[in-house]
Amino acid sequence: EETMFNINNGISILKNTWKEITQPFKDLLHTSRALFGLNLSYVLEGLTYFGVVGLLAIYFNQYTQLDDIRAGNMVGVLTAGITLSMLFLGATVDIIGVRRALLYSLSFMLVGRVLLSMAPKIGSPGLWNGAHFFAMLGILGVVLGYGIYQPAAYAAVKKFTTEKTAAMGYAMLYALMNLGGFLPGLISPPVRKSFGILGVFWVFVALTVVGLFVVYFIMSKKAVDAAIAEANAEKNIDVESEDELSKMTAKEKLRFYVKNFPLKDLRFLFFIFALIPVQTLFAHNWLTLPLYTS
Numbered sequence: 001e002e003t004m005f006n007i008n009n010g011i012s013i014l015k016n017t018w019k020e021i022t023q024p025f026k027d028l029l030h031t032s033r034a035l036f037g038l039n040l041s042y043v044l045e046g047l048t049y050f051g052v053v054g055l056l057a058i059y060f061n062q063y064t065q066l067d068d069i070r071a072g073n074m075v076g077v078l079t080a081g082i083t084l085s086m087l088f089l090g091a092t093v094d095i096i097g098v099r100r101a102l103l104y105s106l107s108f109m110l111v112g113r114v115l116l117s118m119a120p121k122i123g124s125p126g127l128w129n130g131a132h133f134f135a136m137l138g139i140l141g142v143v144l145g146y147g148i149y150q151p152a153a154y155a156a157v158k159k160f161t162t163e164k165t166a167a168m169g170y171a172m173l174y175a176l177m178n179l180g181g182f183l184p185g186l187i188s189p190p191v192r193k194s195f196g197i198l199g200v201f202w203v204f205v206a207l208t209v210v211g212l213f214v215v216y217f218i219m220s221k222k223a224v225d226a227a228i229a230e231a232n233a234e235k236n237i238d239v240e241s242e243d244e245l246s247k248m249t250a251k252e253k254l255r256f257y258v259k260n261f262p263l264k265d266l267r268f269l270f271f272i273f274a275l276i277p278v279q280t281l282f283a284h285n286w287l288t289l290p291l292y293t294s
Contacts (some may be wrong), residue, residue: 046180085147112141
């Protein structure tokens, strides 16, 4: 009898474990149209971001005629700029809402990527010459856009999910970003072989336009409002009292954000920056490999 009890108990544990593993995926499959649109947008943005940044140092070598160190500096301006812009533009989503924040951010990135693609054709090469100047303007557009986009995407997951689906919603978003990082390895080489790096960049400009359409049409205002209302209903939150910020004007929201700037919390500060050494090694690896292999 004791043996049978142990067997039945083991089977019960396995069933419960399997349910714990599979249930979040089942819950996520039945999620809203708005979250589907966000995930699709995130794949396209991951594909575009990693596709551009992986070739950026070689781009500055080849078209702007900067040496390896200066080209690396330009990549650093992009990556460090995005990090800093998130600190100061992350509140945009709280001030103007998820959908508008995503549309504005993708518009900034579209302008930036168009300038990067056009720079070698509209300016002369060389440090601080025309091509370099327009490329830097392009980087500025991407920096501003990404500083809004990333916080807005994670805020959207929070608003569109419930306690059952939140963890898997965040995990899915991060996994899709990595999927986007993988896809340029399939798309970029044949395009680059035929049309060069500028051809690849124009493909990513087109994908940014597709990403804008995804947010505008799939994440429609009606779909976003419905997703938030449905999630709030499951969380027993009244839409009107969703959070303190929802009742404030834009000026009041900005004042509230400055007063409650997240990095004033030392524990949060430590949490955010604890993994910088790991991220540094990761970035050094994939940013160095393109030049190393070429």
